[in-house]
Amino acid sequence: xxxxxxxxxxxxxxxxxxxxxxxxxxxxxxxxxxxxxxxxxxxxxxxxxxxxxxxxxxxxxxxxxxxxxxxxxxxxxxxxxxxxxxxxxxxxxxxxxxxxxxxxxxxxxxxxxxxxxxxxxxxxxxxxxxxxxxxxxxxxxxxxxxxxxxxxxxxxxxxxxxxxxxxxxxxxxxxxxxxxxxxxxxxxxxxxxxxxxxxxxxxxxxxxxx
Amino acid sequence: xxxxxxxxxxxxxxxxxxxxxxxxxxxxxxxxxxxxxxxxxxxxxxxxxxxxxxxxxxxxxxxxxxxxxxxxxxxxxxxxxxxxxxxxxxxxxxxxxxxxxxxxxxxxxxxxxxxxxxxxxxxxxxxxxxxxxxxxxxxxxxxxxxxxxxxxxxxxxxxxxxxxxxxxxxxxxxxxxxxxxxxxxxxxxxxxxxxxxxxxxxxxxxxxxxxxxxxxxxxxxxxxxxxxxxxxxxxxxxxxxxxxxxxxxxxxxxxxxxxxxxxxxxxxxxxxxxxxxxxxxxxxxxxxxxxxxxxxxxxxxxxxxxxxxxxxxxxxxxxxxxxxxxxxxxxxxxxxxxxxxxxxxxxxxxxxxxxxxxxxxxxx
Numbered sequence: 001x002x003x004x005x006x007x008x009x010x011x012x013x014x015x016x017x018x019x020x021x022x023x024x025x026x027x028x029x030x031x032x033x034x035x036x037x038x039x040x041x042x043x044x045x046x047x048x049x050x051x052x053x054x055x056x057x058x059x060x061x062x063x064x065x066x067x068x069x070x071x072x073x074x075x076x077x078x079x080x081x082x083x084x085x086x087x088x089x090x091x092x093x094x095x096x097x098x099x100x101x102x103x104x105x106x107x108x109x110x111x112x113x114x115x116x117x118x119x120x121x122x123x124x125x126x127x128x129x130x131x132x133x134x135x136x137x138x139x140x141x142x143x144x145x146x147x148x149x150x151x152x153x154x155x156x157x158x159x160x161x162x163x164x165x166x167x168x169x170x171x172x173x174x175x176x177x178x179x180x181x182x183x184x185x186x187x188x189x190x191x192x193x194x195x196x197x198x199x200x201x202x203x204x205x206x207x208x209x210x
Numbered sequence: 211x212x213x214x215x216x217x218x219x220x221x222x223x224x225x226x227x228x229x230x231x232x233x234x235x236x237x238x239x240x241x242x243x244x245x246x247x248x249x250x251x252x253x254x255x256x257x258x259x260x261x262x263x264x265x266x267x268x269x270x271x272x273x274x275x276x277x278x279x280x281x282x283x284x285x286x287x288x289x290x291x292x293x294x295x296x297x298x299x300x301x302x303x304x305x306x307x308x309x310x311x312x313x314x315x316x317x318x319x320x321x322x323x324x325x326x327x328x329x330x331x332x333x334x335x336x337x338x339x340x341x342x343x344x345x346x347x348x349x350x351x352x353x354x355x356x357x358x359x360x361x362x363x364x365x366x367x368x369x370x371x372x373x374x375x376x377x378x379x380x381x382x383x384x385x386x387x388x389x390x391x392x393x394x395x396x397x398x399x400x401x402x403x404x405x406x407x408x409x410x411x412x413x414x415x416x417x418x419x420x421x422x423x424x425x426x427x428x429x430x431x432x433x434x435x436x437x438x439x440x441x442x443x444x445x446x447x448x449x450x451x452x453x454x455x456x457x458x459x460x461x462x463x464x465x466x467x468x469x470x471x472x473x474x475x476x477x478x479x480x481x482x483x484x485x486x487x488x489x490x491x492x493x494x495x496x497x498x499x500x501x502x503x504x505x506x507x508x509x510x511x512x513x514x515x516x517x518x519x520x521x522x523x524x525x526x527x528x529x530x531x532x533x534x535x536x537x538x539x540x541x542x543x544x545x546x547x548x549x550x551x552x553x554x555x556x557x558x559x560x561x562x563x564x565x566x567x568x569x570x571x572x573x574x
Contacts, residue, residue, distance in 0.1 A: 045553065169550035170328050178278065178322025191320055195329055196546055198337050202539025206530040 014151045017144070020207040021155025027131045027138075028163040029193070029200040034131030038164055039189050041122060048168035051122045056157030058104065058126050059135050062097050063153025066136040067146055069096065093136045101127045131160050166196060229324075234284035236452045237498070240443040241291050244494075247439045248432040251354035251412060252299040255366035256432045259297065259306050264290035266307035267314045274319040283324045289313055292332035292498055295433025296491065296538075299352050300366065305343055309335035329545040330502045337538040348534065351392055351428035354414050354435065392430040394490045394528065394535045397481045409488040412436035430535060434494035437487075444497035453501035456510070457517045461496040462487065464521020471522075472529050480529045490535040492524065499537075505545045511558070512551035520544045 027033050034055075041051050069092060074085040105123045109116045116123075126132065135156040139149045170192055179188050248256045267290035271282045290310045297306055313335025318327040340347050355361045393409060408414060412435025414427060429435050447453035469483030486492060500506065500520055507516050523540035527533065 166546045166550060169548075169553055170546065172553065173328055173549035174321060174326070177326040179320065180278075180322075183320055188320060191316060192328075195316070195334060195542070198334070198341065199539055199542035199546055201341055202337070202527055202531055202533055202536045202543070205532045 010147075014147065016207050017148060017151050018155040018158075021152050022159040022162065023200070024203045024206045026159040026163060026200055027134055027156045028160050029197045030204060031134065032193075032197075033134040034129045034160055035193075037122070037125050037129050038160075038167065038193070039186050041125070042164050042167040042171055042189065045165075045168045045172055047122065048164045050119050051125070052161035052164045054119065054122065054126055055129060055132065056154070056161050058097070058101060059132050059157035059160070060150060060153040062093075062100050062132060063135045063139050063156070064146060064150040065100065066093050066096055067139055067144065067149035070140055071146075089137070089140060093133055097132055097136070098127050131156065163196065167192060229281040229283040231284045231324075233452045233503070234288045236447065236450050237288045238284070238291065240447050240452075241288075241295065241433075241498070243439050244295060244433050244436075244443055245291070247412065247436045248295060250361045251429060251435055252352065252432050253355065253361040253364040253366040256294075256299065256361075259301065259303060259432075260291055260294035262303045263294035263297075263306045263310040266290065266310040267293075270311045270314040271319065271323075274315065275323055278323065280323055285318075285324050286314055289318075289331045289335070293335050296332070296336050296431050296494065296499075298347060298430060299432050302346055305339050305346055308342075309339040311335075312338045325504055327504060328549060330499055330505045330541060333499055333538045333541045333545070337542050340533065340536075340538060351430055353428045354412065392428055392490075392534065394430060396427070397485065397489070398528065398534060406484060406488055409485075410437045412439075431491060431494070434491040437493045440493040440497050444493075447497065447501065453497070454503070454506065454513065456513045457501045457506055458496045460514050460517025461500050461521040461524075462492070464518035465492055465496075465524055466521070467518070468522040468525030472525050476529060480525075486525050486528065490528070491537040495524070495537050495541060496521075499541050500544075505548060507548045507552040507555075509552050509555040509559070512548070512555040515551055515555075516544050516548055519547070 021027070025031075028035070028038060037051065042048050066089075070085070070089060074083075074088055074092065077083045077088070078085040101123065105116075108119070108123070135153050138156075139152055142148075142152070144152055167189070171189070174188070174192075183191070245257070245260060264287045267286045268282060271286040275282060293310050293313060294306055297309070313331040313333075316338075317329050317331030317334035318324065321327045352366075355364060393414060412429065414429040414435065434440070444453065444458055448455045448458065465486050466483040469481070469486040473480050473482050481489070500517060507513050520540050520543075523543055524537050527536035527540055531539070533539065
């Protein structure tokens with residue numbers, strides 16, 4: 001399977017990366033990254049949709065930027081001065097993500113005030129979404145090139161968006177449910193996330209990309 | 211379907227010990243012939259397994275629903291029976307019990323009981339035990355009994371001597387041919403198809419020799435064997451309005467479409483539409499599982515998408531998933547998507563109406 005993927009033409013392997021990241025290796029449902037905003041923002045469809053799309057955008061962009069920085073800055077630094085790239089990636093990636101989100105926030109505030117207010121607190125929340133940092137870190141362990149990281153980031157973002165949309169749909173449907181008081185809120189959401197992860201387990205290992 | 215759901219919801223206001231649900235009773239009636247056929251093929255152990263699963267489901271629901279003050283619903287026994295009939299013939303009793311308990315507790319009771327869950331409890335329990343105990347769920351297949359009294363005079367399949375002439379005549383002992391394979395496994399791993407007429411009847415047994423190993427051909431789950439009985443049960447459920455024909459037909463159509471498409475992509479190695487219709491749990495799931503009125507969407511377009519998607523996913527999972535017949539994952543996936551599909555088709559309908567209104571306004 002692994003050999004097959006590497007022998008396939010570039011387009012096919014990119015599609016494999018996309019689907020593996022979005023479905024079979026879903027960053028939220030198989031690795032449980034990015035849970036905090038997933039639990040808190042999935043109550044309403046509209047905010048889930050907005051946050052999900054923002055995460056798709058930020059994940060795609062930062063994974064690609066981090067890929068370039070890792071290759072062009074960290075690796076040469078390690079070779080020339082012995083700066084350990086493994087430790088530096090955490091600092092660099094977090095700074096890049098925070099800076100990117102900050103820039104995007106300023107940009108949106110400048111360009112469209114309506115969108116800025118409708119996203120509200122969710123924009124800064126993206127900074128602390130560990131799925132985004134996770135996407136960059138997995139990019140490094142998978143040794144993807146620039147195009148590969150772009151697609152990988154897009155896949156991870158889309159997977160996160162899909163999961164939060166499904167969760168928002170289910171939570172909207174459960175409005176009339178009589179959930180035991182002890183489980184209300186985060187408890188029941190974690191149980192639903194567990195059921196979703198169980199469903200996605202059936203698809204694990206369908207596409208293997210490394 | 212909506213009427214049934216509301217009938218189910220209205221009932222808990224009174225407080226009898228057992229909530230009687232006419233629809234769920236009809237599902238139990240429809241399951242009776244399926245159970246009899248399962249006993250015919252696999253012996254009386256099937257009945258014991260069903261009883262254990264029903265008891266586990268009933269006890270779990272009794273404990274949890276008493277705290278809430280509502281009675282045990284017939285649906286709990288339906289869940290138990292559906293789960294038991296979806297298990298391989300030699301599944302240990304405790305696994306059946308765990309499946310039923312988990313299905314009822316995490317599939318239904320944490321959301322407040324019948325009518326409020328979003329996933330099918332039986333499917334949730336099945337997927338849970340499939341993931342947790344894969345060895346027990348994939349090596350407990352045995353061949354079906356054949357000839358008239360068949361399973362009715364046996365407790366369960368114990369050794370090859372009890373078996374049909376087609377096996378014992380070969381002079382095999384259990385140790386010679388321990389490795390069992392279902393038709394689905396055969397097709398997936400060796401690309402060998404099984405006689406479709408026998409698959410249709412559920413009469414699965416015999417020997418085959420491939421890759422220097424003799425394997426016993428075995429049925430996979432007790433209830434999914436005989437397609438004609440399942441179709442008759444489905445016809446009864448649809449006729450009485452218990453099941454929605456759109457869901458059953460949509461799922462079968464999805465399996466046909468998926469069989470064509472994926473078999474073509476895979477170069478004819480995964481079996482065509484007819485193979486996927488007659489083998490594995492397709493008929494059982496299309497009749498009993500996807501038609502669960504609680505977890506299915508309520509809007510008509512959403513129901514069609516839901517059912518067809520389930521059918522396509524069944525074939526996709528059979529093709530690529532490490533789980534041999536991952537039908538339960540397909541149903542669980544569409545269960546997750548159900549609420550979104552409902553909301554989507556509602557939004558589309560609202561938009562269509564708004565457009566109509568606007569064009570009428572413009573005309574007047």
